[in-house]
Amino acid sequence: MLKVTDMNVYYGAIHAIKGISFEVNEGEIVTLIGANGAGKSTTLKTISGLLRSKTGGISFMGQDIKNMPPHKIVELGIAHVPEGRRIFSRMTVEENLEMGAFTCKPQDIPPDIERVFERFPRLKERRRQIAGTLSGGEQQMLAMGRGLMSHPKLMMLDEPSMGLAPLLVYQIFEIIRELNRAGTTILLVEQNAQMALSIADRGYVLETGRIVTAADSAVLLDDSAVQKAYLGG
Amino acid sequence: MTFLYQVINGLQVGSIYALVALGYSMVYGIVNLINFAHGDIIMVGAYCAWLAMMKWGAPPWISILFAIAFCTVLGMTIEKVAYKPLRKSPRISLLITAIGVSLFLENLAQLVFTANPQRFPTIVTLPSIQLGSRQLSATTIMTIVVSVFFMVVLSFLVNKTKMGKAMRAASEDEATAQLMGINVNHTISFTFAIGSALAAVGAILYCSAYTQLSPLMGVMLGLKAFVAAVLGGIGSIPGAMIGGLVIGLAESLTKGYISSQLADGVVFGILIVVLLIKPTGLMGRSMNEKV
Numbered sequence: 001m002l003k004v005t006d007m008n009v010y011y012g013a014i015h016a017i018k019g020i021s022f023e024v025n026e027g028e029i030v031t032l033i034g035a036n037g038a039g040k041s042t043t044l045k046t047i048s049g050l051l052r053s054k055t056g057g058i059s060f061m062g063q064d065i066k067n068m069p070p071h072k073i074v075e076l077g078i079a080h081v082p083e084g085r086r087i088f089s090r091m092t093v094e095e096n097l098e099m100g101a102f103t104c105k106p107q108d109i110p111p112d113i114e115r116v117f118e119r120f121p122r123l124k125e126r127r128r129q130i131a132g133t134l135s136g137g138e139q140q141m142l143a144m145g146r147g148l149m150s151h152p153k154l155m156m157l158d159e160p161s162m163g164l165a166p167l168l169v170y171q172i173f174e175i176i177r178e179l180n181r182a183g184t185t186i187l188l189v190e191q192n193a194q195m196a197l198s199i200a201d202r203g204y205v206l207e208t209g210r211i212v213t214a215a216d217s218a219v220l221l222d223d224s225a226v227q228k229a230y231l232g233g
Numbered sequence: 234m235t236f237l238y239q240v241i242n243g244l245q246v247g248s249i250y251a252l253v254a255l256g257y258s259m260v261y262g263i264v265n266l267i268n269f270a271h272g273d274i275i276m277v278g279a280y281c282a283w284l285a286m287m288k289w290g291a292p293p294w295i296s297i298l299f300a301i302a303f304c305t306v307l308g309m310t311i312e313k314v315a316y317k318p319l320r321k322s323p324r325i326s327l328l329i330t331a332i333g334v335s336l337f338l339e340n341l342a343q344l345v346f347t348a349n350p351q352r353f354p355t356i357v358t359l360p361s362i363q364l365g366s367r368q369l370s371a372t373t374i375m376t377i378v379v380s381v382f383f384m385v386v387l388s389f390l391v392n393k394t395k396m397g398k399a400m401r402a403a404s405e406d407e408a409t410a411q412l413m414g415i416n417v418n419h420t421i422s423f424t425f426a427i428g429s430a431l432a433a434v435g436a437i438l439y440c441s442a443y444t445q446l447s448p449l450m451g452v453m454l455g456l457k458a459f460v461a462a463v464l465g466g467i468g469s470i471p472g473a474m475i476g477g478l479v480i481g482l483a484e485s486l487t488k489g490y491i492s493s494q495l496a497d498g499v500v501f502g503i504l505i506v507v508l509l510i511k512p513t514g515l516m517g518r519s520m521n522e523k524v
Contacts, residue, residue, distance in 0.1 A: 102414040103413075
């Protein structure tokens with residue numbers, strides 16, 4: 001479904017992503033794990049078009065998206081829920097969801113908003129509230145709900161567990177699993193490798209801009225080097 | 234009665250400042266640029282209306298539409314040609330470019346129209362209203378009514394329409410707005426278009442009030458509107474409206490009760506006080522956000 005080949009990304013003189021290749025198949029949950037600064041978020045930003053790869057290609061459902069502007073990539077069915085949630089804090093909960101549906105037909109938006117409210121009832125109670133006043137967990141739910149509004153085929157989630165209490169982390173991961181069962185392919189970036197691997201089918205380990213290991217989640221969970229580096233073993 | 238008269242005069246000039254301040258504030262909100270060429274767009278708008286009425290003999294309403302249309306296109310063109318290539322450059326390059334565009338427009342206008350002021354014809358020919366011992370001209374009332382009308386339209390546009398919401402989203406977080414499928418280039422163009430259209434409206438109201446126009450008329454008007462935008466909290470739309478009215482009132486009351494020579498001093502004094510005490514302005518938001 002998504003195929004990244006030989007991605008090289010630079011921030012000025014800094015070579016942040018050094019020729020990585022990976023793919024995500026339809027229906028999978030794939031996770032990119034790695035330490036801070038390994039290049040996980042950069043990879044996602046390059047797929048969604050906010051950053052550019054100097055070489056190689058990015059194809060989504062057979063279409064080359066490497067040089068497409070971000071707003072076109074959204075239309076093709078990729079939703080990117082960015083790190084730190086990045087909700088529009090001065091807009092209401094409902095307006096945030098409307099923004100998520102920016103590429104959709106206006107008549108589809110109200111039923112889609114109701115569908116998001118069904119999944120996240122807390123948001124419904126706060127629909128007219130300014131989003132900046134929500135708690136961290138609610139903001140994460142809003143960010144995910146906003147991502148769902150565009151009916152993505154592939155959802156890229158960047159650190160959804162960041163800064164959340166353990167109980168909320170479980171809840172968020174349970175929702176990710178449900179979304180996947182409902183047919184959305186997931187590309188998940190996490191520092192919480194244990195949690196990510198527990199729901200993912202496959203994982204890639206990123207280290208300073210390179211993929212050092214790629215395997216099924218079960219294998220990675222057992223891998224002693226991965227355990228040592230990322231799983232606190 | 235004198236007090237009421239001064240207040241109404243203040244509202245008149247204040248509502249013009251507000252219209253112009255909106256242009257500064259909206260553009261700042263979305264590209265973080267103090268568009269110093271904005272004042273000169275007012276001047277261009279004034280000359281458009283003047284040309285159409287005095288040289289081509291067009292009726293006032295056609296001339297007004299022509300001025301609005303011309304400024305809208307000019308604002309979008311300036312953004313495309315001068316600012317867009319610098320979008321990834323340091324803000325200071327953008328600021329200097331804006332000053333360059335401003336100087337260009339001022340000198341071009343002096344070349345084409347000479348530096349001599351021209352007389353602006355009367356558009357509103359309704360009789361004036363007696364207010365105690367003073368006359369309140371129909372232009373004054375019209376200015377306030379027209380400004381309020383445009384501010385209401387703008388509020389609706391920004392708060393209720395898809396494009397307006399996209400504008401607010403992009404001004405808060407450009408990258409995330411793109412991830413929503415918002416074409417930020419269109420949104421920025423749209424912002425410049427709206428700001429410049431409002432400047433043209435402001436130009437006509439200003440010229441109706443002061444009955445003359447000159448190539449440098451935008452400098453002072455632009456600066457005062459900028460002060461209004463800062464006072465209201467730059468980037469904030471309601472702030473620009475309130476800031477404009479407060480500056481207008483301050484100016485008018487100073488003229489009425491202290492000295493007309495001090496009026497400009499008071500306006501710029503307000504800028505200094507705001508920058509010292511509350512740099513984010515009346516309605517401005519602090520910069521830190523919850524992560």
